[in-house]
Amino acid sequence: MTDPKDELAGTEAPFVSHLVELRDRLIRSLIAVGVCFVVLLLYPGPSALYDILAQPMISHLPEGTKQIATGVISPVLVPLKIALMAAFLVALPVVLYQVWAFVAPGLYSHEKRLVLPLVVSSTLLFFAGVAFCYFVVIPAMSQFIQAFAPSAITVAPDIEQYLGFVLTLFLVFGIAFEVPIAVIVLARMGIVSIEQLRKARGYFIVGAFIVSAIVTPPDVISQLALAIPMCILYEVGIIAAGFFIKHTQAPDADAADDKTTAA
16 A cells, blocks of 8 residues: 655656656757857857966966967867867756756655755855866966966966866866765765764864865965865855754654654
8 A cells, every 4th residue: 555655656667768768858968068069159159268268377477478289279179178168067057957857756855855955056066166266276376386487488388288277176176165065965864973073173174285285286375275165165064964954854754853852
């Protein structure tokens, strides 16, 4: 007999239908990325997108200095790569919606109250990390490099190396800003308690500085720019974890808590 409280009762679907739905949602995601890519090719164009990406470093180079392209097709290929990356970022809300629409029918209401905010928050935090890197870290790092470069050297980075370097920094800072999400998930799954997270604060701070020293360029500015936000976001994650644990418990868990309180 079906449990009347089971929210998922009768929603089972054959395996093939799940594959068909997954295929359709992947196609929609690819179409969204493709449309954004075509639009960005038309306006502002790949060259303009690269100029935007290179602006934080170019603005700190000597006046009239430009980046160089050592590859034969680099002046064409690199801007196209940037346009594709930008198209994916612009279409990311559509992609995430397709992911959510695929998994949501298999979740209970209390699970949806956990997953949806985490998906939205993780996306916003990743964008915040990328923006922080673009507007703060890369300009400061470029100024540092220019200040320490010998006067006999002209700082003119290769565009392919610059692209790889910037994308690596974007990924590093985007992932680093996901610290609150990791803290919330660990606490919500019961792997660690909030009290244990508080006690581990000192270890995390040391670990954050070690990680920043490994994954960032060998300059103090970028290392501090990564380690300090990670430590702040760790505290934010501890605060948010308590809120999520309280508001995303299963109904039977809430009832058990009430009985415990009454006892």
